[in-house]
Amino acid sequence: MSKLDGFKRVQLVVGSPYLTVSKYGISFNKSVLSQLEYPEYVLILEKTQDKQLAIKVAGTEEEGVQKFSKSKQTLNVRWNNREYTKKLLHWGPNDYQAVGFKVPGEYLEEDNAMFFDFSRAEPI
DSSP states (O other): OOTTTTOOOOOOOSSOOEEEEETTEEEEOHHHHHHTTOOSEEEEEEEGGGTEEEEEEEOTTSTTOEEOOOOTTOOOEEEOOHHHHHHHHTTSOGGGTTTOEEEEEEEEGGGTEEEEEGGGOEEO
């Protein structure tokens, strides 16, 4: 019996997780990657009516997976899908759409996912 029985690993992350949306694309910062432990693939989940987005760690066998991180040296992930970028730009406040905005993320440990509520968008 070890004194460490029942203890759980704590992962300290530098900075706050967020995604950035601008006319140039969608980016996830290093804190998002670190908290999700640099997954190679994710599922993109959205709740359009509430303007909420989540990315969930996924395996290659799951349908609809999106390539995400290549390695632990990755500093951020950028998606340049023009149509999806336009859609997410419209989820943010109108006065932020020209310059872009960032949305703070919330790590959902039980789902191994990162959650973003666009009602919390802030200007870049």
